[in-house]
Amino acid sequence: MLIRAMGLAIGIVWAGSALSSDWETQFDEGGIQVDTRDVDDSNYKAFRATALIAASPEAVLARLRDIESYPDWFPDTIEARRLELDDDRWANYVRTDAPWPVKDRDAIYTQDLERNGSSIKIVVGVAPDTVPESGDAVRIRAAAGFWELKDSDGATALHWEFHVEPGGNIPSGLVNARVIETPKGALRALKEHFENK
Secondary structure (H helix, E strand, O other), X not given: OHHHHHHHHHHHHHHHHHEOXXXXXXXXXXXXXXXXXXXOOOOXXXXXXXXXXXXXXXXXXXXXXXXXXXXXXXXXXXXXEEEEEOOOEEEEEEEEOOOOOOOEEEEEEEEEEEEEOOEEEEEEEEOOOOOOOOOOEEEOOEEEEEEXXXXXXXXXXXXXXXXXXXXXXXXXXXXXXXXXXXHXXXXXXXXXXXXXX
8 A cells, every 4th residue: 555655646746747848759760759858856858658559458558567578678677576466556676777887776666557448547656665775776766657558449559658767876868868768669669579479
């Protein structure tokens, strides 16, 4: 319950008040579009990414819930494991590789599932104190966003928004480059996973 409450609180604050500029398209190719925009009181941009996935929303949801597969397809993920799981809420521990000399980042992402007819939404937050910190990674203490999956003639129209404060001393240019590359790489891999089945 604590994990869920903390994740929802962070997600509500971000979604309700922090975005401060219009979306600007940074990438639009191969059926994937990635937009970014500034966030109030942050050096790091938020992203919005969209794609059409050749699978049902339920199949895409199953892939997103398969946290152990993330190192195979989610950019820069070096460790991912499930901490909590039930029908409509779960939490994942994820460790992300960072280029030298920056320390790796890790996070405990909370995820709450909402259904509205054939539409599926996963609201994402963080619960940073759920697992003790390690000395060789910086814990992400603020992040929020959502995935939205809607049926589109047997395929899935995917919409993903996210913003993260990586913590520690890390150049904003490095993070903002990943704000484009991470969703681009993840959605490309997600599309290929279903197209190659």
